[in-house]
Structure formats: C-alpha cells, structure tokens
Amino acid sequence: MRPQAAGDLVHLSAPASASLRTRPGLVVHRRRNLSMAPPHVVVRRGLTVTRLEQALVDSWPTLPPAERRAPVIRAVNDWLTTSERLAVALESAPKLVDRGALRTLVARLADGCRSPLEIWGHEHVFTGPGMPAFRRQVPMRLGLRTIYLDMFAERERVNIELDGSTTHGDPRQREIDLRRDALLATIGILVVRFAHRRLVHEIDAVRRETLAILATRRPGVIA
Template sequence: MRSRSGLTVHHRRAFVVGPPQVVVRGGEPVVRLERSLVESWPLLPAIDRPAPLIRAVNDRWTNADRITTALDELPRLTDRAALRTLLTKLATGCRSQLEIWGHEHVFVGTGMPAFRRQQMVRVGGGRTFYLDVYAGRERVDFELDGAASHGSPAQREIDLRRDALLATAGIQVVRFAHRRLMCEPQQVRREILAILDHRRR
C-alpha cells in the first residue's frame, strides 16, 4: 500500500496484525488507540496536536497512563517532550486547552493552594459533579467557562442550577470566562487569592 493524495501510509517494522498491537473493533482489525494517538502526534500541525488526546481522555476511551506507556515504546518520537508535558497535565486533571492555560498561567505561584482538578462531588440527592479547579480547604470551585460551550442561554441556566446545588453543600462557585483567563491572567490571579483569603476567615 502506498501514499496518495489525502492518504499517507506509514510502515512499522515488526508489525503484526494481531494482539497485542492490534485489536478488533466492529469486526475490523485496528491499531490500538494509544499507539495511534502517539504516532499521529508529530504528523499534525503543532496547534492541532493536543485536541485528539484531550478528546480521547475526556470521553474515557483511554487515560494518560496508557498513552504514556505507548509513548515509552517510541523513544525517538519527534517532539516527545511536549507530548509528555501534555500527558502530565491530563494526568493531573486538566480536561481542556483552557484548563491547561489556567494550569500554566493562572492557578500557580505564591499563595496558591494545591488545587484538585476534576474533583468529583455528590450533592442534591446523589447528583454527581466534576469541579474544574477545587480548593478543598476553602470549599471554592473555580469553573473555567469556554467561549463556545457556555455562551448559550440554555447552558447558562444549566450552570446556574448546578451552582445553586453546590451552594447547598457549602461550595462557592466562581466562574471565569475564556476571554478573561486569556487576556487578564494577572487580574484573575489577584481575584482568586482575594477570594481564598476571604473564605479562610
């Protein structure tokens, strides 16, 4: 099989169409997801590389540890250091490009506690929520609202109901919009520190 327009063929030495390199999905043999995510990393433009991995982890098709194991099998992968850095962030609970930005530029530095990311809580008769960035001692949930997913009135109503339920459990929800996180990171940091300081009193 050879490459052609719209299709690039890659050959792997010692490849066997069978376990453990191949699994069957829908009756067809396919390469393991983790291996395909790792091997596609250097083939994509740098800006597009994180999205497939974030999606695969978010949708629980795999996890950061399994992808890291696949990465360890390819010591000469191009730009593997950047992939390992992304996997570390996914392992700590970052679940979007915006959360990664916050992890690197906002929720770090002097005075910031050890936040828990994607902290699971149950409230309101067993409702389960995952908190983006949670300060456990102060019981504050910082939600990072993406530009696309939180702009509609329907989503706003869902967010308000969620925040009200969390308030019944003593958890204060603070939301930061995509624009503010990206354009005003230092101001957002100051607000976070002030909120945490107030909750400790």
C-alpha cells in the same frame, strides 16, 4: 477522534519485514517489534488496527500543530483511554516529532485538566506562590446527581470554574450553571467563575482575585 477531511492520507502501520510500500493516498510506517496480535493490535469492525493510544501517538506528527491536541483530549474525556496508557505508548516513541509537547499534554491530562482552557489556566494562572494544590474534575454527589468540579480548593471549599468562550455564552447553559452553583452553595461550596477572555487577557487580575477569595475562606478568617 477527528473528522476525516478531503484529501487525508491513510496511514498504515506494518511490521518492519512487511513488503508493503507507500503509494498515492497511502503512507506505510514500518515498525520494529510490531506483532499483528494482541496486545499490539485489536479488531474493530473486522479490521485489525493499532490500539487507540498507540494510534494517537503515531498520528501526532502527521497532524497540523494546531489540530494535534484535540483528539488526545477527546479520547481521555470520552473514557476511551487514559493518560497512563498514553504515557506508556509515548515511551515507545523516543524519536517522535514534537514529543515534548505531547508529553506535556499527557502530564496535564494526568493532573486532571480536561480542556485547552484548563491547561492554559494550570500553566499560566492557577499555579505559583499562594495557590493551593487544586483538585481537578472532582466528583460531587448532590442528591441523585453527580457533578464534576473544575478546580476544587478543598480546605477553602472554593470551586473555580473556567467558562469557555462558546458553551457558556449560551443563555440556557448560563441557567444550568446558576442552578448548579446554587446547589453547591447549599453544602458550603463557593463557586467562582472566570470567563475565557479574562483567563487569557487578564492573568494577573485573575490571580489576585483568586488569592483574595481563597484567603477569606480559610478556616479562622473572619470575612
């Protein structure tokens, strides 16, 4: 989930009764009620390891704060675990350092957010008075393709797309986005895109524009 960096320590989980000790390059974590058998552990490439969601929870305080969220988000995006399983693993760690931040992240993933930008939008932009209950990562079948809508207002048939600062700056990606938006238009879905810069630095303006667009798309409203 995270590239190994030079000098990274190896963290080893062991039953509380284990005689293993921390030594240079190795940190031993003794855990109560840890059994070296399923469902506590799994075997991967001949090694006995803790389950991924438990490893993500255990590693949370060992990473620099700026690097903690990425492995968790990637694990869910790659279908390697789920927000539900992460929540269960988190319940077993009531004294985890910065537990509240991980709990909030798991809740946002359960809401359907799939990137730091989507989490930002959820928390700062697309909630509050007048905003609908957006459905996130909604699968939409178009011919032989299935695409996923970032934030879908079903009643208004408006899809809000949050364009990151890297991928969507690529002209090839821009062409793909335009074709995708045109396909959605054929089934009556309006795509509205907001760039990373605007979402972060023009919060009030983005909110006003979104509310105005949604208002004109509601049934019975004549544009």
